[in-house]
Amino acid sequence: MSHFPSSTETTSEAPAATSLSPAADPDRLLPADPGTRAIARELLARVEDLPIISPHGHVDAAMLELDTPFPDPATLLVSPDHYVTRLIHASGVPLENLRVGGTSAVEPRETWREFAKAWPLFDGTASGYWMRDSFEHVFGLSREVNAENADALFDELDAKLKSPAFRPRQLFKDFNIEVLATTDDPLDDLAAHAAIAKDPSFTGRVLPTFRPDAYIKFAAAGWAERVEKLISVAGDGLTGYAGYIRALENRRQYFVEHGAVSADHGVRTARTLRLDTTTAEALFEKARRGEATAVDADVFEAHMTYQMARMSVADGLVMTIHPGVFRNHHTESFNKFGADTGHDIPFAVSYTEALRPMLEDFGTAPGFHFIPFTIDETAFSREIAPLAGFYPSVFIGAPWWFLDAPDAMLRFRGAVTETAGFSRSSGFIDDTRAFCSIPARHNTSRRIEAAFLARLVAESRVGEARAHQIIVDIVDAAPRRAFKL
Amino acid sequence: MSHFPSSTETTSEAPAATSLSPAADPDRLLPADPGTRAIARELLARVEDLPIISPHGHVDAAMLELDTPFPDPATLLVSPDHYVTRLIHASGVPLENLRVGGTSAVEPRETWREFAKAWPLFDGTASGYWMRDSFEHVFGLSREVNAENADALFDELDAKLKSPAFRPRQLFKDFNIEVLATTDDPLDDLAAHAAIAKDPSFTGRVLPTFRPDAYIKFAAAGWAERVEKLISVAGDGLTGYAGYIRALENRRQYFVEHGAVSADHGVRTARTLRLDTTTAEALFEKARRGEATAVDADVFEAHMTYQMARMSVADGLVMTIHPGVFRNHHTESFNKFGADTGHDIPFAVSYTEALRPMLEDFGTAPGFHFIPFTIDETAFSREIAPLAGFYPSVFIGAPWWFLDAPDAMLRFRGAVTETAGFSRSSGFIDDTRAFCSIPARHNTSRRIEAAFLARLVAESRVGEARAHQIIVDIVDAAPRRAFKL
Amino acid sequence: MSHFPSSTETTSEAPAATSLSPAADPDRLLPADPGTRAIARELLARVEDLPIISPHGHVDAAMLELDTPFPDPATLLVSPDHYVTRLIHASGVPLENLRVGGTSAVEPRETWREFAKAWPLFDGTASGYWMRDSFEHVFGLSREVNAENADALFDELDAKLKSPAFRPRQLFKDFNIEVLATTDDPLDDLAAHAAIAKDPSFTGRVLPTFRPDAYIKFAAAGWAERVEKLISVAGDGLTGYAGYIRALENRRQYFVEHGAVSADHGVRTARTLRLDTTTAEALFEKARRGEATAVDADVFEAHMTYQMARMSVADGLVMTIHPGVFRNHHTESFNKFGADTGHDIPFAVSYTEALRPMLEDFGTAPGFHFIPFTIDETAFSREIAPLAGFYPSVFIGAPWWFLDAPDAMLRFRGAVTETAGFSRSSGFIDDTRAFCSIPARHNTSRRIEAAFLARLVAESRVGEARAHQIIVDIVDAAPRRAFKL
Structure with missing residues (x-):
């Protein structure tokens, strides 16, 4: 069963003619100008059927392990x-x-x-x-x-x-997914990932991602208990802040051993700070006593972002950050329905000064990969592309959340390419928990890449043969490179 | 006399051929690509002759009442x-x-x-x-x-x-204006509006808008005297802050009874604050003594924005805000020529955190309509569209002031649509005191909507039949819906 | 030898056919839509061969004086x-x-x-x-x-x-450069400029530009010694702050006498401040004692930006500012390789409030020309175009640094034109030390101007005949007007 016929197939067999949906148009999302569209069509044909690489998302590994039928x-x-x-x-x-x-x-x-x-x-x-x-x-x-x-x-x-x-496993195959990363709690035993890895009938890779936010943000509900448990389970017998740091390092190692390639951080802002151990420890203990202020929490988070970079340099996990979202904006809805219920709202964040302490120390560290995502699109041309255009560690995170949409993705390429070219971006990230939308999202991204490159070819800014190489690189090689796959 | 022939008429009768002005081109502002232009032309034909609905502007009601000849x-x-x-x-x-x-x-x-x-x-x-x-x-x-x-x-x-x-009344008819809202002082007796409403020979609606800025901003010249008068006229005998709040409520009610559908607020920023009455009262009295600082003024304005939302929930007036403009930037020109003389300059403002106290309490209040306008276009995709994409009360204000221009309007649609679709926007606002420019402004907006939608159709993102519905909705239903007309 | 054949020549002789480079396409950078491209081609033909006017850049005058062979x-x-x-x-x-x-x-x-x-x-x-x-x-x-x-x-x-x-002089001729401004230290004797000016065999103009940053920024290495020397060389015997101000005035005068038309300021932000002399003097002396803080440095810089405007009003030098860049972001690279080595990263800056003290006093001063550049492109539509649309002194600086690229230049025109038209911009600035890239940069800019105007013509927003005047004005008259050439 081919759920997702390529545009070439569609054209030759023309089965779409029976559908009235705009989604049946093999040229959907391609530029309207006929000459540019023809170039885009050829570019798209190069990549439309390539396997899906999804290095960051929120699908549940157990669903794939158990092949749970969908509801x-x-x-x-x-x-x-x-x-x-x-x-x-x-x-x-x-x-x-x-x-x-x-x-x-x-x-x-x-x-x-x-x-x-x-x-x-x-x-x-x-x-x-x-x-x-x-x-x-x-x-x-x-x-x-x-x-x-x-x-x-x-x-x-x-x-x-x-x-x-x-069933999930059949769709996984039909969707032509080669790699799918999940997002996991540091204390997760990753049994589902291990079971999938051992199963010879499952050909794709399902990788865990280390996501320690709930152990870092003082204000997260249950922070103190969670941290207590983390230290006792993985702290090597150390206590307090030393045990906390050791335990995070140990759990990262556990994730590495279970195939993880990255650690993800839903930080409030991009701020990083080098605190000395005494200061960090004091903040940590203040929070455990329930006395930390919002400012303390921000300072400690900035310190921990720096620490996470240090650990990434050591253990090789790619570091991604997702800052600049005001979570749970409407308290009443949060109280009734919980987190991730539609009222996380972006706000402006800066990167240039915020990331400096970390980049000063680790920006040129061999093997370090740091990928800032943003939903403040003003940062693309002003800060993120210039940073990625110098630091070997910095890759430009693909348009995220409200920005992973056709026009916003075109604006993204328009904003970063002239400064940083094509080699410095992370590749597309679907970041989704909606498993069945994964092919649509990747297909959308590939169409937009074709549309953008086709314009550059039509304007003689990139040669056509070279554009054919670039689109394969963007779709296939870029995520492998950025995420060390 | 048809001042404003539709593109269809123009095409069939071709009278424009005698004019050399670019304004005579029936395809003006439509996309250059011939295929997309053809789609846009059809879309425009659906709406070009619809009546004008102008729910926010600065035309003088007395001019229409008295049919004063223009100078x-x-x-x-x-x-x-x-x-x-x-x-x-x-x-x-x-x-x-x-x-x-x-x-x-x-x-x-x-x-x-x-x-x-x-x-x-x-x-x-x-x-x-x-x-x-x-x-x-x-x-x-x-x-x-x-x-x-x-x-x-x-x-x-x-x-x-x-x-x-x-003459104004003839033009009002020729312009095909159905609704025109003015902007009025809270103590205005609205006699002109009443006279027009009673006049059977005047078929359009001319509605007042409650605009209390000069009674809220401590720094406004004559604030104390104005507030004094407000309390004594409409405070129901109450004094001080209690009389002030009561008087504002009473005058809003007077506006409601005279047909007003909205209250407009030229706030410095979008900040909102829930002050307790004692604190608010203290600030109010400090200002009456002439002792308030600029910080006091900002805090009180934020408090009053919250209060105005509370009143809107109660009396049903749609609440619009126009923040982020540094008024009267050049003091020498202000002293010589007064306000609104060309040197009001925008600055960056944020919405996500600023509006939260108000949206926490009133964001899902039944019937509450809140429309933030902005001239900081970075806020469209980052803050305003996400807010309007969750809160039933929030409608995305149309591009305003320096942004109500062809390219800026296209950027606006490009910035908000992928997040919030078409249903969450306020409809076009001309915001003008230049009566004779009203048809040109609305026509411009309709052409840009056609241009934007035509691209979505050409890219198979929206079906063509559906686009024909959407453009009618945007031009005609959206302002009626957002402004309760 | 014609290094840079015009598109017309290229078309008629078709020598480009032998090259496979996209750069050989005479239509490169022009819009893909055939109708719009045809308009753009005609517009480009008007300006492609006009002489190059480069009023701000970093070429070394001595290289042109001595005709030093390139390495x-x-x-x-x-x-x-x-x-x-x-x-x-x-x-x-x-x-x-x-x-x-x-x-x-x-x-x-x-x-x-x-x-x-x-x-x-x-x-x-x-x-x-x-x-x-x-x-x-x-x-x-x-x-x-x-x-x-x-x-x-x-x-x-x-x-x-x-x-x-x-050789540099031959290329200068072949490139058809009419004016080239360099950037120079206030104590430079400008001998190279004088020699070139006196040389009848050199037909172009090579003008110095006054750039006092290193004498203003307390944190600049060697600031105290440099200031000491400045005062002793040019302070007319005055000492301290008074000698400093006098010396700067005197050196500006020296530059004026040697053909300078502008003074350039690489300020950290656009902030301006009117300090009284006592306060300014105290900060200045504190810095000479090595005791100034980072805040002191910012305040003094803001004061000196104001002072430089005052001097520009007096001596007629056009004032340009280049704010919003975090210089030398990566200290290790700075220590090893010095400044200007690729890690200057932009950050967000505001203009509306920052420039106000200066514009209040000098914004309408006769003959004053002030050109803010930015690499925070959000400021174009929000602040810079509105400022330039009122103050006769303010010209909109062309897209700079990461923004002097095809798409970014198109975004720039899209952002500023609807507010400020074409008359308020500075004209193209190459800002380069890469001498051999000068024709490519100016040619790029001319193509983008043609592309932008062609769209306005295709959309009947500007008449075609008028567009032909505008492009000549933008390319040739605008820099002469803004830089008093």
Whole structure:
């Protein structure tokens, strides 16, 4: 089963002609100018069928280990996707009606009806584009979603999701995923990853990622208990701050041994600080006593970002940071539905001065890879591209979150390429927990790369033959290089 | 008399062929790529002749009530338009020569000559585009403005402006304005609005807007006296801060009863604060004693923005804010010519943290509509679209001031659509005191919406039939929805 | 010898057909849409052969005075160009291998090989575009650079550089440079400029520029000694702060007498401050005692920016500022290789409030010209265009450094034109020390101006005849006007 026919196939067999969805157009997202589109089409053909490399995301490894069947369409595609639920919420639908955060005030079918009614809201959005693409190419729906056919589509999708062709492992194969990284708690035993690695019937790689935020942010609920446990489990008998640092180093080593290639940090800002041990220790103990202020928390986080860089230099884990998001902006919704429910809102952050203490010490350290992501797109041309254009350790994080969308990705390439070329970027990151959207997201990215490069060729800024090499490098070699795959 | 023929009419009758002005091109502002242009042309045809809905602006209601004839061309089109006078001033012409701020150092004809000489400065600007469009489609000039024909054009325009066809009420009808909101002092008796509402011969709606800035900003000249009067007129006998709050509530109610649908706030920043009454009262009294600092003024303004939101939740007035402008940057010009004379300069403002206290409490309040405008376009993708993509109360303010121009409007759509779609925006706002430019401004906006949507269609991101619905929604339904019209 | 044939010539004689380089395309950088491209081609033809006016850059006047032969290709084109060396460094090559900062760990040929191997890194970058353009049009290379032909190209270029056709004065003539401004130390005797001015065989103008940073920034190495010398040489016998100010005034006068038209300021931020003399004097003496803090240094710099404006009003030197760059971000590289070695990184700066004290006092001063440059492109539409759209003294600095690249220049025009038109910009600035890249840089800029204007014509926003006037004005008249040439 080929869920995702390449544009070439589509053109020659023309099966898309039966679909009225814009997602059936083999030229979707390519530039409208006919000459440029022709160049883009050729570029896309080079990469559309390459395997998917996904070095950062939020899929659950156990799902792939156990090949857990997917739930109903609403529980799979709507409720957990905060890209989707937030916009329906903005239109006036309570999050309860969408079964957000594990709530169950209504039946899944009712949630699906809300989604179907809200479907026009998604026109022009990245989420809408991915969903339509998945409906067409993963689920093979022949009809556009709308309030009238909501029930019929729910049933059609539900039946498909119950079929063997839609089990996670089969989709993993059909999606042509070569590498998929998950995001994991430092104390996770990584048993699912180990089981997958040992299973000869599973051909792709599923790698863990070390994500220690909840052990670093004083304000995270349960921080003190979590840290206590970390030290006792992995601190080699050391106590306090020394045990904490040792335990983090040990758990990173454990992740390395289980195939991890990177550590990810959801820092509030990009600030880094070199504190002496005495000062760091004092802050740490103050927090354990429950006395730390918000300023203390920021200072300690900046110190720990520096420490994490030091550890990355030592153990080789690629370091990624995701700063500049105000998490859980609406407390009432957070209290009712938990985190990741659609009200994490970006704010402006700076990188040049913030990263300096760390880059001064580790910016040219052999083998160190540091990838800053941002959702403040003003930082691309002003700070991130110039930093990556000098420091061998710095790779430009792909457009993230609200920016991993067609126009925003084009703006990204326009902002960084003239300063840093193509060699300094991380490759595409889907960063998603929506497993079924993975091919749509990577395909979107490949189309945009083709669109951008086609313009450079049409404007005689890059030779066409060279552009064919570059697009393969961007799609395939860049993530392998940046993430040491 | 059809001042503003639709593109269809223009095409079929081809009267524009006699004009050499770029404004005569029925395809003006549409994308150059022929395929995309064809799509845009069809989209534009759907909306070009729809009535104008102008929910925020600065036209004087009394002018419409009394049908006051317009003055000479310089006094109508040049002197009061700080978009126009500032650029002539930048070229070295003193504001005196332009009769700015009611000064009369020279005759109007002399000011018109300065304008005609300066006309080439406006190539590529939004003001230039609107003026050329008005010259072509409102005033029917057959010649481009230049220094040589300045006097002749002055006479030609002056004669037209003296004719019945150019009286405000006739133009209001010819412009096809359905709703026009003015901006009014809280103590205004709104007699002009009442007279218009009662007049059966006037078919459009002219609505007041509550704008309390001068009663909130401690630094506004005459603040203490103004507040004194407000309390005594509308404070229900209460005194001090309690009387002040009560009086504002009462005057809002008066506006509601006179048809107002919104309250507008020219805040310095987007900051909001929940002060307890004792603290607010202390600041208020400190200001009445003339002892408040600039910091006090900012804190009190943030508190009052929160209070205004609270009142909007209660009385249903849509709340709009216009932050981030350094008013009266050049003191010498302010002293000589007053406010709104071309030297209000934007600065960077943040929204995510600033609006949080207010959105925490009112962000999901039923019926609350909050529309932040910005002239810091970096906030669109980073903060405003994500906020509007979650909070049902938040609508994305249309591009404002320096940003209500073709390229900036395209950048706006490119920045917000992928995150928030089309349903979360306020609809176009002309925000103008230049009555005769209203059709040009709305027409410009409609062309840009067509251009943006046409690209999405050409790239198979939105289906063409759906795009035809969306453009009608954007142009017509969006402002009605956002402003409760 | 015509190094730089115009597009018209190229088209008619078609010699480019023999080259496979994208740089041989006479339509390079013009928009892909055929209709718009045709308009752009005509616009470009108007200006492609106009003389080069370069009012700000870093070429050495003595090189032109003495007609010093250029060194080998690596020493000329690679080692001193931090745009080039930084990206090779980012790919993992130590700066030693590139002979950066006058080091000589390897032979030039070895550095050239590193460059040739690294050449693909430059695809899509501004540096790569300029170099390819120079290879094609200045050096007449018929082959693309690559690791295999590195030695052969080194020899071919080296032979050319030793020939009389490649001596600085011949190239100056061939490049059709009319005006070239250098950047000079206030105590420079400007002998080279004087010699060139007196030499009847040298037809262009080579003008000095007053650049006092090292005498203003307390933290500049050797500040105290340098200031000491300045006062003793030019202070008219006055001592301390009074002598310092007098000496700066005197040296500016000396520069004026030697043809200078501008003074340039590499300020940390755009901040300006009016300190009273006592306060300024106290800071100055504190710094001479070596006791000044970083805050003191910032305050004094802001004060001196104001003072420099005052002096510009008096002596007529155009004032340019280049703020917002964190210089020497990586201390280890700075210690080993010195300044300007690729790790100056931009950061966000604001202009509206920062420039106000200065603009309040001098913003409308007759004859005062003030040109802020920026590498924070968010400031263009938000602050710089609005400022230049009111103050007769303010001209919008052309895109600078990381922004003087095709896409960034288009974004610049898109950001400023709708607010400030075309009359308020400074004209193109190459700001380069890479003499041989000057024609490529100016040609790039002219192509982008043609591309931008062609779109406005295609969208009927500017008439075609008028666009032909505007492009000549932008390319030729604007720099003459802004820099008083």
